[in-house]
Amino acid sequence: xxxxxxxxxxxxxxxxxxxxxxxxxxxxxxxxxxxxxxxxxxxxxxxxxxxxxxxxxxxxxxxxxxxxxxxxxxxxxxxxxxxxxxxxxxxxxxxxxxxxxxxxxxxxxxxxxxxxxxxxxxxxxxxxxxxxxxxxxxxxxxxxxxxxxxxxxxxxxxxxxxxxxxxxxxxxxxxxxxxxxxxxxxxxxxxxxxxxxxxxxxxxxxxxxxxxxx
Numbered sequence: 124x125x126x127x128x129x130x131x132x133x134x135x136x137x138x139x140x141x142x143x144x145x146x147x148x149x150x151x152x153x154x155x156x157x158x159x160x161x162x163x164x165x166x167x168x169x170x171x172x173x174x175x176x177x178x179x180x181x182x183x184x185x186x187x188x189x190x191x192x193x194x195x196x197x198x199x200x201x202x203x204x205x206x207x208x209x210x211x212x213x214x215x216x217x218x219x220x221x222x223x224x225x226x227x228x229x230x231x232x233x234x235x236x237x238x239x240x241x242x243x244x245x246x247x248x249x250x251x252x253x254x255x256x257x258x259x260x261x262x263x264x265x266x267x268x269x270x271x272x273x274x275x276x277x278x279x280x281x282x283x284x285x286x287x288x289x290x291x292x293x294x295x296x297x298x299x300x301x302x303x304x305x306x307x308x309x310x311x312x313x314x315x316x317x318x319x320x321x322x323x324x325x326x327x328x329x330x331x332x333x334x335x336x337x
Contacts, residue, residue, distance in 0.1 A: 124164050124308060127151075127247050131167035134301035139309045150225065150246045162255035162319050164201065166304050168297065169221060169243040169260035172233040179300060180262040181214040181307060182243045187258065188222040188236075189249040200318045201257035208311035209259075214303070217242050221260060223249025229269055255318075259307045261300040263293075 125145045126132040132146040144166075147154050169182055176182070183205045187195045202218070209216040219242035228236065228244050236244050248258045308315075 124166050125247065125251070126165070126167050127245075128167065130297060131301050131304070134298065134305040135166055135308070138302055138305035139312070147247060151250055157250045157252055159251065159253040161253065162198065162201065162315075163251055163253040163257075164205075164308060164315070165245070165248045165251070165256075165258040165260070166308050167245070167247075167260060168263040168300055168304070169245045170228055170233070171243045171262040171265035172222070172228065172236040173219075173242050174266045176217055176242050176262055176265060178262050178265050178268050178296065179303070180243075181209050181216045181303065182221060182258075182260045182262060183209060183216040183218055183307075184221040184242070184248075184258055184260075185218050186220040187249045187256070188220055188239060188241055190223055190225050194220075195249060195256065197257045198255035198318075201255060201315060204311045204314035204318060205257060205259055205307060207314070208309075209307045212306055212310050214307070216307075221245060221248060221258065223247065229264075233266055259304045261304045263297060263300055 124135055124142060125147050126135055127147055127149050129146060132144050135142050135144045151157050171177065171180065183202060185197055185202055187197060189195055206216050206218065220240055222236045222239065222241040222244045224236070224244045224246055243260060243262055245258070245260055248256070
């Protein structure tokens with residue numbers, strides 16, 4: 124599994140004991156490459172671009188729009204396992220595509236992604252190159268609950284009192300929603316294990332291991 128931030132990685136480790144998780148950084152900034160030999164599931168938070176997809180919504184896309192405009196299909200077997208797990212946990216997942224942005228998305232930029240068919244955006248899934256790809260993202264910010272421009276540079280929040288209220292909300296919502304994404308993956312693990320075990324020769328390495336190792 125792959126998570127962008129330390130919070131998202133913490134949520135996976137807290138929820139799935141012994142989980143093998145790669146904390147890749149925002150936009151995979153901590154990795155040398157986005158190329159993987161095995162199956163990869165990204166797990167964490169996202170921003171909604173559709174007013175109907177509100178904070179807390181579980182998004183399990185069947186397709187991902189890459190930053191260069193190309194579409195990537197998620198692995199159907201992995202997606203089905205994750206969708207079934209989300210439903211068993213009591214959440215009705217949104218399965219429309221997500222987009223992967225190269226920068227923080229807010230304001231009118233949300234509408235541009237929505238017009239291309241996306242329900243939400245992240246900054247990692249669409250820059251991963253793997254034989255099998257899936258994502259579980261829980262919406263944190265949305266058109267109805269938009270974060271201010273200060274969050275483009277989180278360190279600046281300390282000197283912007285107007286953002287302190289948002290920071291208080293995030294301290295409660297972000298860990299809760301990150302755990303929600305991890306809970307879905309945890310519930311899907313038995314089926315995911317079967318999918319990976321029957322992956323065939325094109326997936327010779329364990330799920331989520333970067334090409335060339337680390």
